[in-house]
Each structure stands twice: as C-alpha cells, then as structure tokens.
Amino acid sequence: MQFTLKIERWNPETEQGGLDEFTVEAPETATLLDVLDVVKDEVDGSVTYRKSCRMAVCGSCGMRIDGAAALACKTPMAPLAQEGRVPVISPMGNLPVIKDLVVDMDPFWAKFRAVKPWLEEDDQPPVKEWRVQQEELDRIMKEALCIQCGACVSECNSMQSDPEFLGPAALAKAAKFVGDVRDRDRKGRLELYNGPHGVWDCTRCYFCNERCPKGVDPRDAIAKIGAEIYSEGMLSDKAARHAQVFDVSTRATGYLLETALVPYTDPMKALDIKFAMQMARAGKVPNPLRPHRAKKLGEVRKLHKLLKTQEADARAQKRAGVSVDREEAGS
Amino acid sequence: MKQSYAYYPGCLASLSQKELDVSTRAIAAKLGMELIDIPGFTCCGAGDVHEARPEYYLHLNARILGQAEQLEQDTLLTICNVCTLNLRQADLRLKGDPELLERVNANLRDVGAAPYAGGVEVRHLLWEIAEGEGYERLKAIAEKPLVGVRIAPFYGCQILRPSKLLGFEDPDRPQSLERIIEACGAEPVDYPSKIKCCGFPIVLAREEVALGELIQPLAEARDAGADAMVTPCPLCHLSLDAWQSKAAREADMDFGMPIFHLAQLVGAAAGLSYDELLFKRHVTKTHPATDKIYAQG
Missing domain, CATH: 1.20.1050.140 (Glutathione S-transferase Yfyf (Class Pi); Chain A, domain 2)
Incomplete structure (x- = not known):
C-alpha cells in the first residue's frame, strides 16, 4: 500500500527546518513507526526519531500526527491513507526539539523527579513485605499504567502558558503515591503538590485524557490529589478557596454565589474596580443581597450534610484499614 | 413534530x-x-x-x-x-x-x-441542532441569512474531551459549529486554537496562566479575519468576552472581538432582534458584527 506523509524537519547544526514530503510502499497493516522506518531505510537516512519496543510499552516514539500526540507504533496508517489524508508528522509540544521528531525529555524527567516518585518510609519500617489489599491496589492501578511517553504533556494547555507547571504525567505519578497505602508522607506530598505550579494550575482542558495511549486519564489523577488536599482543609491556594465557594454555595442557595466567588477566592481581585464596573455595566453583577435560591433547597442541604458525614467515615475507615495492615506487616 | x-x-x-x-x-x-x-x-x-x-x-x-x-x-x-x-x-x-x-x-x-x-x-x-431533524429545522428558521459575516467557532474543551464521555464528533476535527454557522448563512473562519482551552476554570486563581491561554484563540480568530466568535459554552463566553480587555493588555494587542453565544447566532439568523437576544449584556461591544448583521434588514 502506498503511504504519503509530511515530516517536520529540524537540523540543529544548520538551524534549518521545514516540511519534507515522502511517499513509500509499506504493508496495509503498517503503523506510523513502520512507515518512518521505510522512509529512513529507503529514502532519507537522516530522518531522526526515537523508537524501541514497537509495542506501546516503552513510551519512546511519542510524536504528533496532524497536531495530536500519539505513539507512532500504535497508530495504524491505512485509515489515514484511505481518507486521503497526508498527515503532518511533527515533534511533541511543550518540550524543546533536538532534531526532527526527537524532543529533549530532560524537562519532563525533572518534573517527574520533583514529585518524589518513590515510597517514603518513616522510623518504623516494616520487617516484612507490605500487604496491599487488591482494593487498595485497584485505586492506583490506572496511574500505574503510565509509560512516560509524554503525549499528555505535549498538548497540556496550562503548560503552554506556564512552562513550570508540573503537568499531567508527573502529577499522575504523584497521584499514584498519594493513593499508595505504603507511603508514609501523604501530608508532605500534598503540601508539595499544593504549591504554585502544582495541581491547581490544571485548566481542565482534558487534552491529557484524550491523548494518553494507556488510559491513565491524568486529569482525573490530578483531581484525586485536589480532593485529598481539599479533604485536609488545606485552603491556602486560591483555587482551593474557589472550590470551597462552589461547595458552600450549593448548600446555601443551590446555585453558585457569584458575588462571593471573587472576594473569597482572591480579596485583592475584588479591588479591581475597573473590571467590576465593566461587569456591572453589562448587567453581570447579581444583587448580593437577594441571591437566586433553588427550590427544594432542603434536599440539597440534607445531601450536603449526609455526604460530609459519609466522606468523613470513609476517610476514617481507610486510615484504620492501613494501620491494621501496618501492624500485621511489622509483627 | x-x-x-x-x-x-x-x-x-x-x-x-x-x-x-x-x-x-x-x-x-x-x-x-x-x-x-x-x-x-x-x-x-x-x-x-x-x-x-x-x-x-x-x-x-x-x-x-x-x-x-x-x-x-x-x-x-x-x-x-x-x-x-x-x-x-x-x-x-x-x-x-x-x-x-x-x-x-x-x-x-x-x-x-x-x-x-x-x-x-x-x-x-449544539448536538441537537447540528445534525438530523434539528439541523433541518435550523435551516428552515434561518430566514435571515447572515450573508458576508465571518464567524470563528470556538468549541471549548468539555464538549469535545474526553471523547469517550462526550463522543458527538471527532474531538480534533469538529465540524458541528461550522455546519451551524453555514446554516445561518454566515461564513465559518478556521483557525488552529478553536479546540483549545479559554482558561476560564483558573482565571481567578491563576489569572496569568489563564490569560496566556485566552490570548491565543483571540489573536488567531482576529488574524483569520473573523467579525465575531461563537461558543456553545457560557464559561468560554465569559472568558472571551469579559476577560478580553485584560488579555489584550497582557498581549499588548487590540482584539475588539465580539463574542456570540450559540443561541444568539441562531437567533440572529432566525430574525430575532438585537434587544431580544440581549446583545447589550456583553462586556466587549458586539456592534461591529451586530451592525453588519442588522444592517442587512
């Protein structure tokens, strides 16, 4: 079968780049990686990309196909050719390009190291192996599937705006350790991930979930850390207070209390009179003294209270379960 | 029916x-x-x-x-x-x-x-009027086609991704808004950031990060020659509309980009007036685009 594709080139020695088009023959079952191999073997040996396992396990061959990051070894080419598409193959985003389709993964690994991706011990190490219940393993199984390919990072919208954002891959790994019952530094981790370029930088664009080739759903992992931070009453970050306004508003009125959102999230922003006047002129500042109230509000208030109790019970049960395991492990 | x-x-x-x-x-x-x-x-x-x-x-x-x-x-x-x-x-x-x-x-x-x-x-x-019977009804009521008006679609995130939960269309190459814009007699304007984030969820807690995200679609839509942008999400709307002047200051650019709600675009094509669609409730004035629409009689 004939395949045509365009490859974004970059030569760091000459600092020249551009799009090169190639047409090659390959079997109908060929993946993008197979086609790249044919291009390199038969047409242009200087085309540069990473590869290793060829079976979506090593995470080496992340690149963009028409702007969407994916693993080359997991991308069949026939459907694209049948649609008449000539895909543009380019390097992943949010990482510096070294040559052609190869990006520098150093910033990726630096963020990985920054989340302390190892189990922390305390002064009472277990004398034999930890016993982890299946249910406890299941809670972090999705995050454990990550192969560190960088596809999620490539399209992270927040990272494009704040390159220091820890990002979806590192935070998915972080969520695994927050949820790991063997770890002894949960509080320390939460403080670390609650920092200025931590979980609250996530803009919920869901590109990471969309791109992940292994079903890790990094955005959901980030939300799990957010929930843990919130459950500890850690409200130092503006974003946590922003969430609290929604939480409390639904109990108070059933709706979002829009007029409380700005002053409670960030009191300094409430002093931005120019912005407030613009909003008021457009009729976008509701009367704070007469908030909109949902009907049947009693149901929601009872639900809010009931769930608070159930959430506290679930946390207590989880802690109790862990301590029993620990005693057994140390006995 | x-x-x-x-x-x-x-x-x-x-x-x-x-x-x-x-x-x-x-x-x-x-x-x-x-x-x-x-x-x-x-x-x-x-x-x-x-x-x-x-x-x-x-x-x-x-x-x-x-x-x-x-x-x-x-x-x-x-x-x-x-x-x-x-x-x-x-x-x-x-x-x-x-x-x-x-x-x-x-x-x-x-x-x-x-x-x-x-x-x-x-x-x-959006999904109800972008295909099937809803789309046919939309074409039937668009009796005042918005001829010559160039509209840039802005999808926002959570109507496209995660596609396994939403799944109406290809999240990387959506066309529903374009189809609706065409049914309204206007001309869809294409630009790369139409599927990206507007930054709204973090605009109060991380304003600089959010504005960094917001600048891109506004600048691209402007450069592509759009008269206005249209969005199916009131949060994207608030970000693109109310935070537009802050994004402009941050980027040292002038956007002046009217932002329409999806229902306003359809309403204008269906002959509803400027007042009926409450265009006056926008922070960024809609006049350059709405004048073009309502001047058509």
Whole structure:
C-alpha cells in the first residue's frame, strides 16, 4: 500500500527546518513507526526519531500526527491513507526539539523527579513485605499504567502558558503515591503538590485524557490529589478557596454565589474596580443581597450534610484499614 | 413534530449570563423545541465540586437527573460545556454501575429527593441542532441569512474531551459549529486554537496562566479575519468576552472581538432582534458584527 506523509524537519547544526514530503510502499497493516522506518531505510537516512519496543510499552516514539500526540507504533496508517489524508508528522509540544521528531525529555524527567516518585518510609519500617489489599491496589492501578511517553504533556494547555507547571504525567505519578497505602508522607506530598505550579494550575482542558495511549486519564489523577488536599482543609491556594465557594454555595442557595466567588477566592481581585464596573455595566453583577435560591433547597442541604458525614467515615475507615495492615506487616 | 426536553440552564445562564438563557428560550420556540423547566434544579458543582468533593458532585448530578426523569423526559438539554460533561459523566457512571446507582439512590431517598432510574440522556443544544431533524429545522428558521459575516467557532474543551464521555464528533476535527454557522448563512473562519482551552476554570486563581491561554484563540480568530466568535459554552463566553480587555493588555494587542453565544447566532439568523437576544449584556461591544448583521434588514 502506498503511504504519503509530511515530516517536520529540524537540523540543529544548520538551524534549518521545514516540511519534507515522502511517499513509500509499506504493508496495509503498517503503523506510523513502520512507515518512518521505510522512509529512513529507503529514502532519507537522516530522518531522526526515537523508537524501541514497537509495542506501546516503552513510551519512546511519542510524536504528533496532524497536531495530536500519539505513539507512532500504535497508530495504524491505512485509515489515514484511505481518507486521503497526508498527515503532518511533527515533534511533541511543550518540550524543546533536538532534531526532527526527537524532543529533549530532560524537562519532563525533572518534573517527574520533583514529585518524589518513590515510597517514603518513616522510623518504623516494616520487617516484612507490605500487604496491599487488591482494593487498595485497584485505586492506583490506572496511574500505574503510565509509560512516560509524554503525549499528555505535549498538548497540556496550562503548560503552554506556564512552562513550570508540573503537568499531567508527573502529577499522575504523584497521584499514584498519594493513593499508595505504603507511603508514609501523604501530608508532605500534598503540601508539595499544593504549591504554585502544582495541581491547581490544571485548566481542565482534558487534552491529557484524550491523548494518553494507556488510559491513565491524568486529569482525573490530578483531581484525586485536589480532593485529598481539599479533604485536609488545606485552603491556602486560591483555587482551593474557589472550590470551597462552589461547595458552600450549593448548600446555601443551590446555585453558585457569584458575588462571593471573587472576594473569597482572591480579596485583592475584588479591588479591581475597573473590571467590576465593566461587569456591572453589562448587567453581570447579581444583587448580593437577594441571591437566586433553588427550590427544594432542603434536599440539597440534607445531601450536603449526609455526604460530609459519609466522606468523613470513609476517610476514617481507610486510615484504620492501613494501620491494621501496618501492624500485621511489622509483627 | 414538537420535541420536548427537560431543560437545564445551569448556574451561569440563570445568573450573570442571563442572555444565554433568554436567547435559548427564544430560539427553542422557533425550532419547535419544548423546554420543560426542572423545578428545584441546582448547580452541577462545576469542575470545582467535581474535583474537591467527588461524592457530593455525583449526588448533586444524580439528583438533577432524577428530577429530569420525574418530568417524564428522556433528554436533558444543556447549554453549557461544563454542565454537559458533569452530568454526562455522572449519568454514565451511574448507568454502568448498578451497585453505585443503588447506593446513591438510597442517599437521595434519605433526603427526600427523587431517585434516578437511569432513563435520561444528557445532550447539549449544539448536538441537537447540528445534525438530523434539528439541523433541518435550523435551516428552515434561518430566514435571515447572515450573508458576508465571518464567524470563528470556538468549541471549548468539555464538549469535545474526553471523547469517550462526550463522543458527538471527532474531538480534533469538529465540524458541528461550522455546519451551524453555514446554516445561518454566515461564513465559518478556521483557525488552529478553536479546540483549545479559554482558561476560564483558573482565571481567578491563576489569572496569568489563564490569560496566556485566552490570548491565543483571540489573536488567531482576529488574524483569520473573523467579525465575531461563537461558543456553545457560557464559561468560554465569559472568558472571551469579559476577560478580553485584560488579555489584550497582557498581549499588548487590540482584539475588539465580539463574542456570540450559540443561541444568539441562531437567533440572529432566525430574525430575532438585537434587544431580544440581549446583545447589550456583553462586556466587549458586539456592534461591529451586530451592525453588519442588522444592517442587512
């Protein structure tokens, strides 16, 4: 079968780049990686990309196909050719390009190291192996599937705006350790991930979930850390207070209390009179003294209270379960 | 045939983005869509409660779904991306896990709320009018085509991704808004950032990061020659409209880009007036584009 594709080139020695088009023959079952191999073997040996396992396990061959990051070894080419598409193959985003389709993964690994991706011990190490219940393993199984390919990072919208954002891959790994019952530094981790370029930088664009080739759903992992931070009453970050306004508003009125959102999230922003006047002129500042109230509000208030109790019970049960395991492990 | 829906406007369209609710009701009447109000609906919790208190989020949304079911409607109509994802995610989780559904329903009964039997589908207005019978009705009511008006579609995130929960169209190459723009007689303008984030969820907590995201679609739409942008999400609208002047200052650019709600675009093509669609409730003036539309008589 004939395949045509365009490859974004970059030569760091000459600092020249551009799009090169190639047409090659390959079997109908060929993946993008197979086609790249044919291009390199038969047409242009200087085309540069990473590869290793060829079976979506090593995470080496992340690149963009028409702007969407994916693993080359997991991308069949026939459907694209049948649609008449000539895909543009380019390097992943949010990482510096070294040559052609190869990006520098150093910033990726630096963020990985920054989340302390190892189990922390305390002064009472277990004398034999930890016993982890299946249910406890299941809670972090999705995050454990990550192969560190960088596809999620490539399209992270927040990272494009704040390159220091820890990002979806590192935070998915972080969520695994927050949820790991063997770890002894949960509080320390939460403080670390609650920092200025931590979980609250996530803009919920869901590109990471969309791109992940292994079903890790990094955005959901980030939300799990957010929930843990919130459950500890850690409200130092503006974003946590922003969430609290929604939480409390639904109990108070059933709706979002829009007029409380700005002053409670960030009191300094409430002093931005120019912005407030613009909003008021457009009729976008509701009367704070007469908030909109949902009907049947009693149901929601009872639900809010009931769930608070159930959430506290679930946390207590989880802690109790862990301590029993620990005693057994140390006995 | 008239199609009926349990109508969920959500918080923002009930409060600061009231023009969206008003415009939606106005076009629904023309499109033959009967919107049945859900008595006692609440906020879906947005991304905030979803993240901070996932169990409470699930129950809030189950309660809304149960209320829609009480109205004997099989479709709950949303007009906000965030509400759409929140409600669909809760709905699909509950339908896929009978034990979870029973536990949630036990709590709902406990507080006197209607339980949810799993008989509702959550759909956004965009999906209802972008294909099938809804699209045919849209073409029929667009009696005042917006000839020569160039509109840049801005999808926002949570109507496209995650596609396994939303799944209406290809999240990387969506065409629903383009089809609607064409049905309205206007010209769709293409630009790369139409599927990216507007930054709204973090605009109060991380304004600089959010503005960095917001600048890109505004600049690209302007450079592509758009007269206005249109969005199916009131949160994207607020970001693109109300934060536009801050984004302009941050980028040292001038955008002057009118931002339309989806229902306003359809309403204008259906002959509804500037006042009926409450264009005056926008922070960034819509005049350059609305003058072009309403000058056509």
